[in-house]
Amino acid sequence: MVALILGLVAFVGTNKSVVLTVDGQSSDVQTFGGTVAEVLQKADVQLSAADRVSPDPDTEVTDGATIEVFKAKTVDLTLDGEGRTVSTTGKTVADLVSELRVSSNSAVSASLDTALEGLDDPLSISTPKTVTIMMDGTSYDRPTTAGTVKDLLDETGITLAATDRVSAPTSAALVDGMVLKVTRVQSGAEETVKEPVPFDSTEVPDPELTAGEKKTTTKGTAGEMVRVFRTVLVDGREVSRTLVSETVSVPPVAETIAVGTKKKEAAPAPAAPAGGTAPSGGNWAALAQCESGGNWHINTGNGYSGGLQFSASSWLGAGGGQYAPIAAGATPEQQIAVAEKLRANGGWGHWPACASKLGLL
Structure with a gap:
């Protein structure tokens, strides 16, 4: 009888009442002690690595203790353009944003008090970032929570013509420090x-x-x-x-x-000079032979040129410039025509040495 009484006392002394709450649903659990993990095992509560338990599973339970289990759930989301699936024990969008440790100024596709269980579409989160925009000859920094290049263009009111070019695809996700150049093409x-x-x-x-x-x-x-x-x-x-x-x-x-x-007409035969022999083509040829060796186009650079060795002043003064700048550039007939003018004004004395030698003086 004593042993029975002692056993009953031990049973009553080790039996504990614990409140177990799983995702907000509470129930009373009787246990003889042990750890939180043992209580959960006896209550057939299966845990995953992402689930959260309070207190820690290794904690010894006491009578009247409360054990809370937060079962993790998966949420599909896009964070700054990158799709991913995360596990969370949070209840609302705000809880998830806090767990992800993103800025509270982030743009979120659902209100923060929305229950995660009630999400119909994947959650989209875009964190604050600064993008440098270069356009129309100017450059400026633009703080934004837009998710894509297109969202930023819409946000800033930038309208693109069909021929304009952008340095990144409009579907590209924005990143902090990004430089976006808009090129206007007309x-x-x-x-x-x-x-x-x-x-x-x-x-x-x-x-x-x-x-x-x-x-x-x-x-x-x-x-x-x-x-x-x-x-x-x-x-x-x-x-x-x-x-x-x-x-x-x-x-x-x-x-x-x-x-x-x-064809050019031949120069007329010169008239006979007073007191002298009438000149002829033969006389001029003989005179040229004496003056220049018969070379009608000679120009030695000594100031005289042509077959009859005209000086530049004599040639131009007698009208030779109508044929050529100097006598060497004119034909024999043209040189004889100019010589006739000189002879008419001064006789054969224009060629004293050779005229005397030929008996023309």
């Missing part, structure tokens, strides 16, 4: 350019003009070409142009030049 602008069209020049034989003589009979005039280009501008600067059309608005007028073909 395509299809047309530019009209007027350019001169050169005229052609044609030479036509003319039997009325002496050989070597030229005369412009039709004056040439340049025309005008109108070219239309389509240009491409990038940030206001031209990077390419394509010819769309070209039209001759004013046609050029060709120049016509008459070129003489008539």
Whole structure:
């Protein structure tokens, strides 16, 4: 009897009443002691690695103790554009945001007091970040919680033309420190350019003009070409142009030049000088043979040139400039014609040495 009484006392002394709460659902559990883990095992509460238990599973239980079990649940979410599945023991979106240790200023696709059990769609969280925007010749930093490039463009009111370019795809996720460049491309602008069209020049034989003589009979005039280009501008600067059309608005007028073909007439025979022998082609040839060795185009640089060794002043003074700048550039006939003028004004004394030698003085 004593042993029975002692056993009953021991049973009553070791029996404990524990309140077990699993995800907010409470129940009373009778136990003979042991640890929290043993109580949960006896209550058939299965734990995963992500579940949270308070107090710690190794804690010894006491009578009247409370054990709380927070079963982990999985949540699909996108954090700054990166999709993932997380396990959490939180009850609300706010609990999850706190567990993830993201900024409280983050943009969240659901209100913070929304129960995680009530989420219909994956949760989207975008943390605060600063993006540098370069556009239209300016650059500035933009704090934002937008998730993608498109979200940022919408947020800032930046409108893109169909031809504009962005340095990152509009679907790309934003990251802190990102540099986003918007390039304005203007395509299809047309530019009209007027350019001169050169005229052609044609030479036509003319039997009325002496050989070597030229005369412009039709004056040439340049025309005008109108070219239309389509240009491409990038940030206001031209990077390419394509010819769309070209039209001759004013046609050029060709120049016509008459070129003489008539043979030159021989120089007339010189008249006989008073008191002297009448000069002849033979006399001039003999004089040239004496003066220059018969070389009608000689120019030694001594101030005299041509077959009859004209000085520059004598040649030009007697009208030789109409044939050539110096006598060496003229034909023998032209030189004789000039010599005749000199002889008419001064006789054979213009060539004293050779004229005396030839008996012309």
